[in-house]
Amino acid sequence: MAILSILEFPDMRLRTKAVPVDPATIGDPDFQRQLDDMLETMYAAPGIGLAASQIDVHQRFLVIDISEEKSEPCVFINPEIVDKSGEQVYQEGCLSVPGIYADVTRAETITVRHLDRHGQVQEFQADGLLAVCIQHEIDHLNGKLFVDYLSPLKREMVRKKLTKMRKHAA
Numbered sequence: 001m002a003i004l005s006i007l008e009f010p011d012m013r014l015r016t017k018a019v020p021v022d023p024a025t026i027g028d029p030d031f032q033r034q035l036d037d038m039l040e041t042m043y044a045a046p047g048i049g050l051a052a053s054q055i056d057v058h059q060r061f062l063v064i065d066i067s068e069e070k071s072e073p074c075v076f077i078n079p080e081i082v083d084k085s086g087e088q089v090y091q092e093g094c095l096s097v098p099g100i101y102a103d104v105t106r107a108e109t110i111t112v113r114h115l116d117r118h119g120q121v122q123e124f125q126a127d128g129l130l131a132v133c134i135q136h137e138i139d140h141l142n143g144k145l146f147v148d149y150l151s152p153l154k155r156e157m158v159r160k161k162l163t164k165m166r167k168h169a170a
């Protein structure tokens with residue numbers, strides 16, 4: 001397995017709209033390895049979610065593990081939100097926007113349909129943190145970041161803060 005490098009805001013590659021995964025390729029060793037590399041990269045960060053877009057692969061899949069023990073890896077291929085209701089506000093972060101956290105309003109409950117890593121169709125209802133995480137990661141596949149929900153002024157402050165942090169780290 002391998003730890004992959006993660007694109008960071010404002011990298012324009014994060015704005016790419018990802019294309020669906022061909023279900024016939026899910027069983028390929030290269031694709032399965034990519035899923036394991038993404039999980040390893042997410043755990044190493046550490047993070048609770050990572051979309052393929054963030055590792056510069058513009059296909060519709062993502063990994064999530066919100067469990068305390070980091071023992072419940074979940075893979076979502078070609079995910080679709082088929083129903084949603086309610087609202088919740090959660091303070092989000094993102095591995096592509098390190099050190100920045102902000103409140104975002106999203107649906108409270110969602111119904112998600114996707115393929116798992118065996119290519120099987122799954123459909124289930126999620127709420128709370130899992131629902132936030134799935135919505136956040138699907139946004140990545142559409143080229144959208146959580147900072148896009150902030151005002152243009154706040155987004156510009158985030159961009160400047162990241163530039164400054166990188167300068168100090170260099």
Ligand code: QAP
Pocket residue numbers: 045046047048049050090091092093094095097098099100129132133136
């Ligand atoms: C998305 O985010 C998410 O700034 C996943 O310095 C976040 O794993 C969904 C992270 C919150 C729902 C709620 C962020 C790690 C990890 C940072 C992450 C950082 C180190 C973010």
Ligand code: CO
Pocket residue numbers: 093094095096136137140
């Ligand atoms: Co993110």
